[in-house]
Amino acid sequence: MRKVPPTDKPFLKACRGEPCGFTPIWLNRQAGRYMPEYHRTKGDLTSLQFFKHPERAAEAALDAQRILGVDAAILFADLLPILEPMGLTLDYPVGVGPVFANPVRHERDVQALTTSPAAAATPYVAETIRNILSALPTDIALIGFAGAPFTLASYAVEGKGSRNYLFVKKMMHQAPALWERLLAKLVDQLFSYLDLQIKSGVEAVQLFDTWVGCLSLADFRHHVLPHTKTLLQRLRAEHPTTPLIYFGTGNAHLLPDIAALEPEVIALDWRWPLGPTWRDLGCQAIQGNLDPMLLCTDRRTIAREAQAVLDSAAGRPGHIFNLGHGITPETPVENVKFLVDYVHEHG
Amino acid sequence: MRKVPPTDKPFLKACRGEPCGFTPIWLNRQAGRYMPEYHRTKGDLTSLQFFKHPERAAEAALDAQRILGVDAAILFADLLPILEPMGLTLDYPVGVGPVFANPVRHERDVQALTTSPAAAATPYVAETIRNILSALPTDIALIGFAGAPFTLASYAVEGKGSRNYLFVKKMMHQAPALWERLLAKLVDQLFSYLDLQIKSGVEAVQLFDTWVGCLSLADFRHHVLPHTKTLLQRLRAEHPTTPLIYFGTGNAHLLPDIAALEPEVIALDWRWPLGPTWRDLGCQAIQGNLDPMLLCTDRRTIAREAQAVLDSAAGRPGHIFNLGHGITPETPVENVKFLVDYVHEHG
Numbered sequence: 033m034r035k036v037p038p039t040d041k042p043f044l045k046a047c048r049g050e051p052c053g054f055t056p057i058w059l060n061r062q063a064g065r066y067m068p069e070y071h072r073t074k075g076d077l078t079s080l081q082f083f084k085h086p087e088r089a090a091e092a093a094l095d096a097q098r099i100l101g102v103d104a105a106i107l108f109a110d111l112l113p114i115l116e117p118m119g120l121t122l123d124y125p126v127g128v129g130p131v132f133a134n135p136v137r138h139e140r141d142v143q144a145l146t147t148s149p150a151a152a153a154t155p156y157v158a159e160t161i162r163n164i165l166s167a168l169p170t171d172i173a174l175i176g177f178a179g180a181p182f183t184l185a186s187y188a189v190e191g192k193g194s195r196n197y198l199f200v201k202k203m204m205h206q207a208p209a210l211w212e213r214l215l216a217k218l219v220d221q222l223f224s225y226l227d228l229q230i231k232s233g234v235e236a237v238q239l240f241d242t243w244v245g246c247l248s249l250a251d252f253r254h255h256v257l258p259h260t261k262t263l264l265q266r267l268r269a270e271h272p273t274t275p276l277i278y279f280g281t282g283n284a285h286l287l288p289d290i291a292a293l294e295p296e297v298i299a300l301d302w303r304w305p306l307g308p309t310w311r312d313l314g315c316q317a318i319q320g321n322l323d324p325m326l327l328c329t330d331r332r333t334i335a336r337e338a339q340a341v342l343d344s345a346a347g348r349p350g351h352i353f354n355l356g357h358g359i360t361p362e363t364p365v366e367n368v369k370f371l372v373d374y375v376h377e378h379g
Numbered sequence: 380m381r382k383v384p385p386t387d388k389p390f391l392k393a394c395r396g397e398p399c400g401f402t403p404i405w406l407n408r409q410a411g412r413y414m415p416e417y418h419r420t421k422g423d424l425t426s427l428q429f430f431k432h433p434e435r436a437a438e439a440a441l442d443a444q445r446i447l448g449v450d451a452a453i454l455f456a457d458l459l460p461i462l463e464p465m466g467l468t469l470d471y472p473v474g475v476g477p478v479f480a481n482p483v484r485h486e487r488d489v490q491a492l493t494t495s496p497a498a499a500a501t502p503y504v505a506e507t508i509r510n511i512l513s514a515l516p517t518d519i520a521l522i523g524f525a526g527a528p529f530t531l532a533s534y535a536v537e538g539k540g541s542r543n544y545l546f547v548k549k550m551m552h553q554a555p556a557l558w559e560r561l562l563a564k565l566v567d568q569l570f571s572y573l574d575l576q577i578k579s580g581v582e583a584v585q586l587f588d589t590w591v592g593c594l595s596l597a598d599f600r601h602h603v604l605p606h607t608k609t610l611l612q613r614l615r616a617e618h619p620t621t622p623l624i625y626f627g628t629g630n631a632h633l634l635p636d637i638a639a640l641e642p643e644v645i646a647l648d649w650r651w652p653l654g655p656t657w658r659d660l661g662c663q664a665i666q667g668n669l670d671p672m673l674l675c676t677d678r679r680t681i682a683r684e685a686q687a688v689l690d691s692a693a694g695r696p697g698h699i700f701n702l703g704h705g706i707t708p709e710t711p712v713e714n715v716k717f718l719v720d721y722v723h724e725h726g
Contacts, residue, residue: 196707201672205680245629248649248670250687282592282629285650302595303632323595325548333552340597360543 038235043104043173047236047275047296049316049350055342055379056103057372058175060279060324061358063096063108067365070095079124083110084156090163097172099365100372104173104236105164107229109157111179111240114225115188117153118145118217128192135191137199142213147220150228157225161232176234178226180241180278181218181259182252187243188214197246204255215259223266230271237267238277238299242357245282252286264293277319281357284309291315302356307344310351317350322371324355327363331370338374353379385582390451390520394583394622394643396663396697402689402726403450404719405522407626407671408705410443410455414712417442426471430457431503437510444519446712447719451520451583452511454576456504458526458587461572462535464500465492465564475539482538484546489560494567497575504572508579523581525573527588527625528565528606529599534590535561544593551602562606570613577618584614585624585646589704592629599633604640611640624666628704631656638662649703654691657698664697669718671702674710678717685721700726 038044042052064070073091074082082088089108097105112130116122121133136142151158164174179187186200187193194200203211226237239260247256267276278290279299291298291313298315300306302323310318326337338353345351353375359368385391389399411417420438421429429435436455444452459477463469468480483489498505511521526534533547534540541547550558573584586607594603614623622643627633631651638645638660645662647653649670657665673684685700692698700722706715 196672198672198675198707198709201670202676205673205676205684245650249652251670284632303592305596323548323598325543325545326552328545329549329552337552360545362545 041103041171041173041235043352044235044275046350046352047277047317051349055345055351055353055375057353057375057379058102058104058106059100059359059368059372060355062100062102062106062368063092064359065361066359066363066368067096067099069099079110080113080122083108083113086156086159086163089156089160090167093160093164094167097168100369101376102372103171104175105168106175106238107157107161107164107177107234109160109177111184111242112187114154114178114221115184117148118221120145120188130187130192132188132191135199136188136214137203139207139210142210142217145214145217147217147224150221150224153221154225154228158228158232161229161234165233173235174233175236175238175277176226176229177238177240178222178229180239180244180280181215181222181263182247182256183241183243184218184222185211185214186246188218194243197243201251204251208255211255215256219259219263219266222263226267227270230267230274234274236275236277236297238279239263239295241278241280241283244280244286247286249285249289253289257289260290261293264295275317279319287313297350297352299354300356305344306341306351307346307348310345310348317352318345319352319354321354321356324357324359324363327355327359327367327371329367331367334367334371335374338371339378342375342379351379388450388518388520388582390699391582391622393697393699394624394664398696402692402698402700402722404700404722404726405449405451405453406447406706406715406719407702409447409449409453409715410439411706412708413706413710413715414443414446416446426457427460427469430455430460433503433506433510436503436507437514440507440511441514444515447716448723449719450518451522452515453522453585454504454508454511454524454581456507456524458531458589459534461501461525461568462531464495465568467492467535477534477539479535479538482546483535483561484550486554486557489557489564492561492564494564494571497568497571500568501572501575505575505579508576508581512580520582521580522583522585522624523573523576524585524587525569525576527586527591527627528562528569528610529594529603530588530590531565531569532558532561533593535565541590544590548598551598555602558602562603566606566610566613569610573614574617577614577621581621583622583624583643585626586610586642588625588627588630591627591633594633596632596636600636604636607637608640611642622664626666634660644697644699646701647703652691653688653698654693654695657692657695664699665692666699666701668701668703671704671706671710674702674706674714674718676714678714681714681718682721685718686725689722689726698726
């Protein structure tokens with residue numbers, strides 16, 4: 033294989049808005065339950081053990097990249113284990129999703145949260161990254177990631193997935209000073225966590241703000257944006273050349289404010305058309321935005337809909353093809369491979 | 380009480396974009412589980428029995444209007460019982476939400492769906508309306524409602540609430556002709572259902588398109604909008620003076636297309652600021668848009684946030700105050716009353 037200088041990797045060129053000869057593609061949750069190799073690698077580990085197992089987690093990340101032929105691998109991990117060493121008791125009951133036994137609701141709960149250097153708190157992440165890098169093809173980029181401050185806070189406060197975000201919104205409005213302290217602690221730990229990932233070798237980082245779309249623009253501006261901004265500024269100051277991808281769903285109303293923070297890449301869900309939204313936001317690169325449910329249909333449909341996304345981007349340099357959310361467990365692997373090949377051929 | 384000519388009811392004037400001296404208010408799911416009177420009226424009926432019980436359903440609607448002092452009552456019913464006489468087996472298991480035992484997935488399922496005049500299929504709705512009208516104060520409007528074609532179809536196809544809408548999107552893309560036939564049948568039944576409601580005396584109708592926000596703009600345009608348009612056109616042709624309110628959540632990307640159908644009122648969720656969105660859409664009246672979770676906070680917060688909505692509307696005639704979604708069961712009744720009084724005093 034031709035040796036590619038790190039900064040010439042197609043994915044990284046696209047992050048900088050530079051042409052790279054084709055449309056690079058990777059997929060949210062590309063290493064996941066839809067893939068038989070994932071289950072083989074997981075073996076009899078619990079989900080939490082799997083995320084914290086540097087050899088097997090690296091294998092999951094590498095398998096997905098190799099099997100699909102995508103242009104980036106992503107650290108195999110989860111959004112929530114960062115909260116464990118802060119003092120939250122995390123479990124993934126089968127069929128339920130993540131649950132915290134001691135959600136953050138009161139003054140004393142925020143008080144009790146501890147921050148510590150990520151190298152001590154979450155050392156397995158650095159090890160996983162080193163293991164991935166030791167076997168990653170030289171033209172493939174490695175992406176690190178973390179939950180964005182709001183999405184992490186919403187899990188910590190609700191204690192589990194939520195439909196209404198009642199406790200989050202109550203804290204935001206009824207105990208704003210407490211909310212501020214919670215977010216400040218999370219930003220500290222997130223900075224250390226992403227700093228460790230970048231120092232360990234990831235070449236871009238994606239912030240997952242999966243649940244932020246539940247907020248009004250006013251709530252986002254007053255109670256969330258300043259913290260997201262602080263995190264981005266600290267990362268940029270320390271790692272000025274590492275692209276940051278900001279991802280959310282159902283959050284089109286918040287994206288102009290996010291674009292003003294100038295993340296290198298804004299990732300869109302499938303709701304808004306990619307081309308016009310990109311123009312409106314004015315960001316240097318855009319990621320997205322096929323509806324992941326379409327991967328559960330057939331090749332003809334996938335080709336048509338992938339082409340519609342490519343047409344919407346119109347070949348503008350800086351388009352990274354991805355889904356608008358993660359691959360779901362019922363997705364046929366063959367369809368995912370077909371999408372990757374299609375985009376490489378036609379993008 | 381002063382006798383008000385029906386068309387001078389404040390709520391109806393606001394629907395027409397006319398000034399009415401104050402900001403009228405009613406609340407989605409104002410008759411609901413948060414209210415002790417609701418449970419007393421329901422007694423030992425199942426949810427489905429309650430919806431179909433003309434006396435008790437009327438009592439629930441009247442209680443809510445009287446206790447809260449809102450400017451409109453809304454028919455007490457649910458979105459889904461319309462599907463029962465079409466052939467779907469509906470149940471509301473406690474703590475689960477509505478479930479269809481025989482969801483619509485295949486050719487034969489769509490084939491088996493029957494349409495019939497609403498007066499025969501759902502006669503209890505007409506009776507409930509007559510019962511409400513016999514006791515409703517003369518200055519209070521009565522709103523009828525139904526699920527919008529997409530939201531009804533998504534329940535029928537998924538068989539229950541959904542996070543991904545996998546089966547809906549598969550049918551839309553893989554069996555578009557089948558999807559068209561399903562939507563056409565639903566529109567036929569919905570027209571008959573709303574026609575019956577209007578002939579029985581409701582003075583406005585709200586279409587709940589609660590789940591439509593899961594769709595891309597392209598999917599909405601190709602697979603949903605034509606059916607919504609047909610329903611609106613048929614209603615307008617038959618009942619040209621009955622205002623139609625179109626409600627959705629997470630659907631800002633779809634609203635310009637909806638506004639082009641010229642429903643009298645567009646109801647907004649809490650995500651986008653009301654004033655600028657109203658200007659952009661250019662509709663004659665707007666409904667919304669307080670985050671319902673704020674009703675679980677305290678009076679100071681509710682007053683501040685309600686005032687922000689009023690400030691955003693800036694006194695423009697045609698603003699109907701409402702929540703951006705329904706009242707949740709944990710909401711204190713006192714807070715809801717406080718909101719209504721606040722809006723009447725300051726709006």
